[in-house]
Amino acid sequence: MKDVPTPDRPVLHARGISKFFPGTIALDDVSVRLMPGEVHALLGENGAGKSTLIKCLTGAYRRDAGVMELDGQEVDPASTAESQRLGIGTVYQEVNLLPNLTVAENLFLGRQPTRGRFIARRRMNAMAREVLESYGLDIDPAEPLSGYSVAIQQVIAIARAVDMSGKVLILDEPTASLDHDEVQLLFRVIRQLKARGLAVVFITHFLDQVFDISDRATVLRNGQVVGECLLNEVTQHDVVTMMLGRQLEARVQNRDTGRAGKTLVEISDLGKRGMIDPFSLTIHEGEVVGLAGLLGSGRTETANLIFGVVPADQGKITLRGKAIDITNPRDAVAHRFALCPEDRKVDGIVGDLSVRDNIILALQARQGWMRPIPRAKVEEIAQSYVRALDIRLASLDMPIRLLSGGNQQKALLARWLATNPDFLILDEPTRGIDVGAHAEIIALIEQLRADGMALLVASSELEELVAYSTRVIVLRDRQQVRELTGDDISPATIIDVIATEEAAR
Amino acid sequence: MIRSTYLPLLITLATFVLAYALCASAYPAMLSFRVVANLLTDNAFLGIAAVGMTFVILSGGIDLSIGSVIAFTGVFLAVILRDTGLHPLVAFALVLALTTGFGAAMGATIHYLEMPPFIVTLAGMFLARGAAYVLSTESVPITHEFYDTLQDMYWKIDGARFRLIGLVMVLTFVVGIITAHRTRFGQNVYALGGGEQTARLMGVPIAATTIGIYAVSGGLAGLSGIVFSLYTSAGYSLATVGVELDAIAAVVIGGTLLTGGYGFVAGTFFGILIMGLIQTYIVFDGTLSSWWTKIVIGGLLFAFILLQKGLTWAAEKRAAQARLRTATGSAALS
Ligand SMILES: Nc1ncnc2c1ncn2[C@@H]1O[C@H](COP(=O)(O)OP(=O)(O)OP(=O)(O)O)[C@@H](O)[C@H]1O
Ligand SMILES: [Mg+2]
Numbered sequence: 001m002k003d004v005p006t007p008d009r010p011v012l013h014a015r016g017i018s019k020f021f022p023g024t025i026a027l028d029d030v031s032v033r034l035m036p037g038e039v040h041a042l043l044g045e046n047g048a049g050k051s052t053l054i055k056c057l058t059g060a061y062r063r064d065a066g067v068m069e070l071d072g073q074e075v076d077p078a079s080t081a082e083s084q085r086l087g088i089g090t091v092y093q094e095v096n097l098l099p100n101l102t103v104a105e106n107l108f109l110g111r112q113p114t115r116g117r118f119i120a121r122r123r124m125n126a127m128a129r130e131v132l133e134s135y136g137l138d139i140d141p142a143e144p145l146s147g148y149s150v151a152i153q154q155v156i157a158i159a160r161a162v163d164m165s166g167k168v169l170i171l172d173e174p175t176a177s178l179d180h181d182e183v184q185l186l187f188r189v190i191r192q193l194k195a196r197g198l199a200v201v202f203i204t205h206f207l208d209q210v211f212d213i214s215d216r217a218t219v220l221r222n223g224q225v226v227g228e229c230l231l232n233e234v235t236q237h238d239v240v241t242m243m244l245g246r247q248l249e250a251r252v253q254n255r256d257t258g259r260a261g262k263t264l265v266e267i268s269d270l271g272k273r274g275m276i277d278p279f280s281l282t283i284h285e286g287e288v289v290g291l292a293g294l295l296g297s298g299r300t301e302t303a304n305l306i307f308g309v310v311p312a313d314q315g316k317i318t319l320r321g322k323a324i325d326i327t328n329p330r331d332a333v334a335h336r337f338a339l340c341p342e343d344r345k346v347d348g349i350v351g352d353l354s355v356r357d358n359i360i361l362a363l364q365a366r367q368g369w370m371r372p373i374p375r376a377k378v379e380e381i382a383q384s385y386v387r388a389l390d391i392r393l394a395s396l397d398m399p400i401r402l403l404s405g406g407n408q409q410k411a412l413l414a415r416w417l418a419t420n421p422d423f424l425i426l427d428e429p430t431r432g433i434d435v436g437a438h439a440e441i442i443a444l445i446e447q448l449r450a451d452g453m454a455l456l457v458a459s460s461e462l463e464e465l466v467a468y469s470t471r472v473i474v475l476r477d478r479q480q481v482r483e484l485t486g487d488d489i490s491p492a493t494i495i496d497v498i499a500t501e502e503a504a505r
Numbered sequence: 506m507i508r509s510t511y512l513p514l515l516i517t518l519a520t521f522v523l524a525y526a527l528c529a530s531a532y533p534a535m536l537s538f539r540v541v542a543n544l545l546t547d548n549a550f551l552g553i554a555a556v557g558m559t560f561v562i563l564s565g566g567i568d569l570s571i572g573s574v575i576a577f578t579g580v581f582l583a584v585i586l587r588d589t590g591l592h593p594l595v596a597f598a599l600v601l602a603l604t605t606g607f608g609a610a611m612g613a614t615i616h617y618l619e620m621p622p623f624i625v626t627l628a629g630m631f632l633a634r635g636a637a638y639v640l641s642t643e644s645v646p647i648t649h650e651f652y653d654t655l656q657d658m659y660w661k662i663d664g665a666r667f668r669l670i671g672l673v674m675v676l677t678f679v680v681g682i683i684t685a686h687r688t689r690f691g692q693n694v695y696a697l698g699g700g701e702q703t704a705r706l707m708g709v710p711i712a713a714t715t716i717g718i719y720a721v722s723g724g725l726a727g728l729s730g731i732v733f734s735l736y737t738s739a740g741y742s743l744a745t746v747g748v749e750l751d752a753i754a755a756v757v758i759g760g761t762l763l764t765g766g767y768g769f770v771a772g773t774f775f776g777i778l779i780m781g782l783i784q785t786y787i788v789f790d791g792t793l794s795s796w797w798t799k800i801v802i803g804g805l806l807f808a809f810i811l812l813q814k815g816l817t818w819a820a821e822k823r824a825a826q827a828r829l830r831t832a833t834g835s836a837a838l839s
Contacts, residue, residue: 060706081708092706098699100766101692109696110689110708118687144510 009072011036011199012057012088012168017066019049019056019223021402023394026052028223030066034168034199039190041210041231042203043243044220045434046406047392050203051093053220054172058083058090070167081110089165091157093172093203093405097145104128104141107160131159136185150177150343151295155185162189169193170201173405175209176432177343179295179460187213205406205434207236219243244436261285263321264454265423267306270315276301276478278315283423283454288445290469291458292494298478299458300342303427306456307332307339333366338421340413342428342458348412351401355393356382358400359414366419385414388444390437406433413441424448426457430464442467462491474498513760513816514772520758520805521775524782532789538665540785545671548781550575550733551751552674552774555759556681557725558752559773563685564697564718565765566622570611570629571726572748574604576741577637578730583645583740586652593651601727607633608723612716626719630749637742644741647734655735670732677725681770694718698765754802755780758809779805 010033019027027049034040042050056063059077068075070086077083083090097106104125105112112119113127128141135155145153154177162169169190175183190200190213202214210217211231218228219242226242264285271278276298283289291299304310306317308326317324319335326332332339341348349358359382364373373381382396389410393403400411409432416424429445430438445468449455459465465472472484474497482497529536554571561568578600585596611629615622659666685691693714696704705711734740759776761768783801787793 079708079710080706081710084708090706096703097707098696098703098766100699101695105692105695106707109692112689112692114689118683119689119692121687 009036010034010069011071013069014057015067015069017053017056017068018064019052019061020064021394023398025223027056027063030220030223030225032218032225033228034201035216036197036199037194038216039194039200039202039214041214041217042201042220043210043217043239045243045392045436046410046432047404048220048243048434049223050220051172051404052223054090054092054170054201054203058088058170060092084110084164087164087166088168088170089161089163090170091154091161091172091174096150096153097157097160099144099146101145102142103132103139103145103148103156106145106156107131107141107163111164131163132156135159135189149296151179151182154178155182158186158189162193165193165198168199168201172203173205173432174202175204175206177295182295183209205432205438207239207435210239211236221245240435243434261287261452264319266318266321268316268318270305270312270317272301272305272310272313275310276305277480279480280315281473281480283456285422285454286449286452287470288449288455288457288468290465290472290489291456291475292460292462292465292472292498293475294498295460297475299460299475300427301478302475303339303341303425303456303458307337307425309339309341330365333362333419336419336422337425338362338416338419338423339425340416340427340429342431349400349408352399354397355386355391355400355403355411356396358411359385359418362415363418381418382414385411385418389414390440406437409433410437421453423454423456426455426459428459429457430459430461438464462494466491466494510767511769513762513767513813514769516812517758517760517772517775517779521779521782524779528782528786528789531786535785535789538663542662542665542667542671544778544781544785545674546666546668546736547784548777549668549670549674550729550736550745551748551755551780552777553677553732554726554729554748555752555755555773555777556677556770557722557729558749559681559756559759559761559768559770560685560694560718561622561722562698562753562756562761562763563765563768564694564715565701566615566715566718567626567753568608568611568629568719568722568726569623569626569749570607570633571722571729571752572745572750573630573633573637574607574723574726575730575733575745575748576743577633577640578604578727579734579737579740579744580637580640580645580742581740582731582734583647584640586647586649587645593649597731600731601724604727604730605720605724608726609716609720611723612719613712615719616712616715622719634742640742641740642742644739644743646739648738652735652738656738670735673728673732677728678770678774685770690714690717695766698767700766751780754806757813758802758805760809760813762813763810 012034015031017027017030030049030053042053044050052061055061057068059079059082075086077086080090101109107128108124113123114120125141132139132141137152137155139148139152145156154174158171158174161171174186178186193200202210204210214231216228216230217239219226219239221243226245262285263282265283267279267281269278269280279302281289291302293299305312308328308331311327317326324335326335329339350361356378360373360378363381367373385391386393386396391407391410391414393407400408403411413429430441433441442464445455445457449468457465457468466489469489472489472494473480474482474484474494476498484493554575558568558571581600582596585591586593607629611625614620614625655669658669685694693709696707696709697711697714701711733745755776756773757763757776758779759768759772759774761772780802784798787795787797
């Protein structure tokens with residue numbers, strides 16, 4: 001029955017795919033070929049059309065034009081269920097799974113093992129346990145999904161897609177919330193699938209990962225294919241130039257220390273039991289403090305604690321020498337603090353509100369809802385941030401959930417910048433953001449610092465952290481373990497600190 | 506180990522046991538098979554309709570039409586049996602097909618026209634009630650020997666009569682529970698309630714499931730109407746006004762989250778029993794006005810909604826905790 005894929009015939013061949021949305025041509029005559037046993041990277045700026053292409057290929061969207069061949073046979077999946085049946089397993093960018101179902105129910109939704117007409121629950125749980133064990137996850141599959149961390153949920157989503165991919169596996173930014181070890185684990189799985197002759201599509205903004213795992217890449221820009229290349233024949237620089245349609249200037253590192261201004265925020269012994277050990281931190285105006293550490297080392301927790309997302313159970317914060325009390329984010333906002341959170345889906349965007357309203361939200365909230373910001377002012381603020389951050393949209397009126405993932409992230413950043421805070425906390429500000437915008441955000445951080453703002457930035461990308469931080473605090477196991485200043489700040493030292501602390505354990 | 510997801514169900518069960526204990530301590534006579542049998546018989550039609558409502562609410566929807574559909578069914582049966590020579594069984598099949606189709610049509614409207622269930626089923630409510638009026642504005646008695654046979658079917662335990670319609674309700678619940686937890690359709694209902702967009706991307710057939718859910722609700726409202734006609738031996742277009750709200754109350758008291766995704770069909774069973782118990786207590790007391798039923802149910806609803814808020818809040822806290830556990834989680838990964 002199953003014909004052996006020939007090496008020169010694509011597993012999946014899509015030709016002339018187009019997709020129009022009101023005000024946008026998301027895809028314009030796009031063609032891709034997925035070869036058996038090959039990892040195919042899909043690259044492009046935020047809003048280039050990568051996710052839309054995936055959705056058109058898997059039946060989540062109806063395409064407006066184009067044909068699709070699977071193993072030489074024309075197919076036309078009308079729903080995701082159908083593409084799953086055809087052997088295409090997908091992890092969509094924004095999906096996650098269903099929080100109200102158990103882990104096993106999520107893994108097997110739509111294809112539960114049955115006895116007669118009924119779902120064999122015990123068998124399903126046992127099967128789920130087995131699948132998850134092969135990913136090194138020792139968790140109870142009968143527990144609701146919502147009880148597990150985002151990283152674990154992501155691994156479960158990947159496991160589900162892998163399990164369903166007979167021919168093609170599509171991963172849309174699967175590694176955004178995974179740490180190094182988890183990424184390596186995923187890559188091992190991908191290599192196994194490759195060996196079995198599957199075609200794998202891999203979308204990410206981490207170019208290192210692209211070059212690490214992928215064989216071939218198709219680059220999209222503004223909904224059009226700008227080129228296909230074999231990755232062992234090109235450099236990262238070439239790829240970036242293709243993506244952006246221009247050269248990306250090399251980053252200049254002109255970190256100047258010691259010019260920090262007056263003390264702004266002084267945190268002493270702030271902590272919460274079971275969440276993060278007490279820590280002290282002084283932040284001056286015109287200073288960027290970087291927070292480094294592995295996933296789960298306490299970066300997000302530190303940010304949340306300072307901002308009052310979770311009230312501290314000990315310690316105190318002084319602002320310009322005066323003790324202040326922050327028990328919830330509202331207090332923090334009132335003191336002109338701002339926090340741009342890590343997980344835009346959980347605590348960030350309001351999907352059905354327009355982009356404009358989403359950008360203005362925090363500013364309006366600080367003003368109080370009884371004093372609406374004048375319409376013209378709102379328009380001006382929103383426009384200026386859309387321009388400054390290069391947010392790609394059809395109009396400011398569109399619901400923010402229709403923006404591409406990276407552009408949602410930028411809009412969220414705009415929301416907090418619009419409040420013009422004295423103290424800005426950024427948690428993973430560049431997650432899901434393309435290389436071009438990456439550089440712009442780094443430049444923006446520099447700019448804000450130069451203008452005298454105090455920033456605290458948590459990031460898992462050491463290169464970028466090093467680029468803008470005046471000081472770096474290394475966290476491990478929810479503890480501050482070291483503060484690096486001046487010339488000590490380099491990716492190598494940070495890794496060193498983490499590793500030695502790890503060994504010292 | 507008791508899983509946290511079962512907590513609302515356990516709380517409903519505990520409430521029922523507590524309520525029964527309180528009733529029994531005030532009126533020991535309430536601790537009898539007769540009271541239990543009456544509870545089942547008197548609440549049979551409401552219970553059957555509430556099973557359908559549970560599915561609808563689990564999926565994140567609402568069905569306001571069921572009270573009208575029950576009344577329509579009753580009038581339809583009465584008129585058919587009065588005016589034609591059709592056997593009641595044929596009439597039953599006919600009316601079940603009609604109400605199931607009606608539900609399916611509402612489901613299709615909700616799905617394909619992307620209309621809110623509230624509006625569509627509100628329209629359905631007026632339509633069904635109107636259709637009942639068209640058939641007859643007066644109460645039409647049902648006299649048919651087959652009806653007598655069915656009404657005389659009961660099982661006697663300790664002098665208490667467990668009637669057929671009570672059994673039908675219990676069976677409906679059993680089938681409902683199995684459908685919810687052991688079939689793909691049931692899982693799809695929960696998936697829909699968990700998030701339509703996500704469910705769609707995961708391959709859940711949204712159209713078929715939505716239509717199926719409202720068809721089930723409509724069909725069960727039809728069955729409930731049959732049972733109601735057996736209970737009252739009549740069809741009246743003004744009957745069972747607001748029954749949909751009682752059903753919603755039972756579902757909520759049964760621990761199902763009004764926003765969908767979380768809950769149990771079994772919970773609704775105890776929700777029904779709790780509501781029935783309150784009524785029985787008032788009958789036993791004799792001095793209390795029957796309006797007290799409404800007041801107590803209102804109070805209970807408030808309590809349960811507060812409880813749900815509390816549980817959701819606790820769940821969110823747990824999820825936040827889980828995010829903090831990332832470290833341990835990724836340790837397990839490597
Ligand atoms: N349902 C929709 N309605 C209107 N416009 C849409 C819709 N979905 C996507 N778009 C638009 O289509 C364009 C392509 O979006 P897409 O999500 O495919 O980008 P992407 O390449 O995945 O970007 P990212 O890297 O940020 O995830 C964007 O401009 C987006 O605003
Ligand atoms: Mg995308």
